[in-house]
Amino acid sequence: MYDWDALWHEHAGYRTGYTGDKNDLNELAEELSGTLVHPAKDDAGVAVYDSGDSFVLVGRGNGMQILDVPKHALFDITLRFVTEDEGVDTPLPYVEILVDNLATGDEAAWRGEVTQGDDGAPLVAGCPLRSTTPPDMPFAELSFSRGERFRAALQQLWQEDIPQLKPLMDARFKGEKAVVMDADSQQLPDDARTREMLERYAEIIHREQAVLSRKFSDNELHLIAEVLRDIHFESAASCRGVWLAVEARLVHDELDRKLEVDAQSLLERMKALSFAQEVALIEALSPLRETQEG
Known part of the structure; x- marks a missing residue:
């Protein structure tokens, strides 16, 4: 759900000491009036409790410490x-x-x-x-x-x-037009304008991928990657409508059953993706496809 270790370290200055009797990070549900949602793997780890309006992180650092993270701040x-x-x-x-x-x-x-x-x-x-x-x-x-x-x-x-x-x-x-690159060229034009455009493209993709990582589960992403394995996108415009390819494979191969995915929910979310998000999804899963093929 979240990178709890990162939250623990990024907000180190907001931690407070814990003076209770228990010493097990994973046995504090009653004391913290919460539910354990992420157990600590060892003494160096972080346990996370859901207390309703906040996540309470418990770890060690100069003794046992607590970090209260309001849910409304995790936007x-x-x-x-x-x-x-x-x-x-x-x-x-x-x-x-x-x-x-x-x-x-x-x-x-x-x-x-x-x-x-x-x-x-x-x-x-x-x-x-x-x-x-x-x-x-x-x-x-x-x-x-x-x-x-x-x-x-x-x-x-x-x-x-x-x-x-x-x-x-x-x-x-x-009315500027995007630079059209030769698809057969192995070397991108090395000029300032092109580099600037590529940097912007990379930033857009990075931001969209951050959103997508919260929209889809690991199994859903593996399913989409499996569908995209044999698809070649000949142009930027051909990246639109990825959900259609996913739907076809769900009908013929029942990938949703194999990967325990709710097909209807997945398709609804994919239909709602913007063009930029579909491109970001393809870019994100391309390395995964190459790894699987290797």
Whole structure:
């Protein structure tokens, strides 16, 4: 579910000492009024208890220590600049902010149309980039929408991350086209513009893969990888609609039974993927296919 060891070390400054009588990390459910959801493998490990609104991590470091992590603080934010129709009402192009929290089950999206001001500078939902007051982003669906930590994260996103999309926005309005590379070429053009585009592509894929890792289980990813094993995507456009290939294999080979996967749930989530997420899924599973074939 989460990298508990990473959380334990990243928030070391927030740990408190435990002075109870028990010394077994995995036997503190009653004392902590929680349920053990992740036992410590050994004395160097971390035990995790679900206490309702928080996860309580217990480990050792100058004695037994406790780290309380509120579930509402475990949100993830994904930023996208969307230029292709994905079936939403917001006019193209637009900035999309996706928020999900696996611990609370919350997820929501905000979209702001990108336009040009009188001076040609990009506006997001009518606001200049890095303006002191960001556009209204209510995220009313989220149980933690008014939380201080979440609001601070949105402010940082507005001031630091969204302005980094400006070159893409400018390119969109100038009508720039993506560089078309020769599919038979083994060497990519070594110019600054191409490297810049590849870096952006890699960042988009990285962000989308982070979201996908929480949307699909390991068995589901193995199933998709098995389906993609023999598929060759001849063009970027051919990456759209991966769920159709998965559905066909489910019908003919019953991979869902072999891997104990809920086929209907998997297909519903795959149908909801954006084009960028489908590409990210293919990119993520390509190494897995190569490993399996080897």
